Amino acid sequence: MINIDSSHIARCAQLAMLLEVSATPKPGNIDRDHNYTDTRFEHFLASAVGVYPVLEKAARSKSGVGALIREAVEESGQWQKGGNTHFGAFILLIPLVMAAGRCEDRTCLRTQIQKVVRETTVEDAVEFYRAFSAAKVKVKPVDDLSLGDAASFDKIKRQGLTLFNLMEISSSYDMIAEEWTNGFQKTFECAASIQNKIKKHGINDAVVLTFMELLSNYKDTFIQTKFDDKKAEEVSMRSKKILQKGDTDEIKDEIYAFDEQLLKEGINPGSTADIIIAGLFVSLLEGMRF
DSSP, X not given: OOOOOHHHHHHHHHHHHHHHHHSSOOTTSOBTXXXXXXXXXXXXXXXXXXXXXXHHHHHHOSSOHHHHHHHHHHHHHHHOSSOOSSHHHHHHHHHHHHHHHTOSSXXXXXXXXXXXXXXXXXXXXXXXXXXXXXXXXXXXOBTTBOTTOTHHHHHHHHHTOOHXXXXXXXXXXXXXXXXXXXXXXXXXXXXXXXXXXXXHHHHHHHHHHHHHHHHHHSOOHHHHHHSOHHHHHHHHHHXXXXXXXXXXXXXXXXXXXXXXXXXXXXXXXXXHHHHHHHHHHHHHHTTOOO
């Protein structure tokens, strides 16, 4: 049975963020061994700890996804000066945490998460747009609804677009938005992969190998936005080739080399890391321990 206490659910989400950023090496991303110039490992730790009250509130909330995402972004920013650390993760975690708060057993999370996202409102969409200003994150515009244009608020209200509608618009080119529209498929795949690997490999390598699998199977949205589709495809193919060479011990040096290459080129698969966080949350909620 899932413990549906809001504090327990929030701590699962918090620990998921901490485990993701601690796992090393996750090629191109910040971890316990790597920092960026303006964003460090410690910024992610501060964000994960600081956002706890919003996560606990979300576990008790029946509505208000957009406002809760915005609150999470703002709370994260109050605790660290490293910029956007968890924006994509919050887009996944907040509805998952709310769904968990509705659950009485392990089998209902898939059902409840679809209800949570489909019940979003126009106000959720407006609050979500406000969250972008707080996060200061680079994103691909949603058709004519520019995230930097105040007129977008009027367009959203006039057209009656809910937050789920916005995710539908973005789902063809954004893997985070696609999670909302396909029942969080990659998230649950990620959770199953981590749980399948943890006994043999331990939590660190289970996360790293699952990260590599996700990266090999899906082009990372953050790379597509920062660079282009071709670069995202190259990164996925490199990851796939490494995994085909053998088990963890046989490919660890290759993963480290891949990590150094991506860091040197400034390529960070941030969207893949966000889905890892969501998968870890599901795993922890289901009772995974290490």
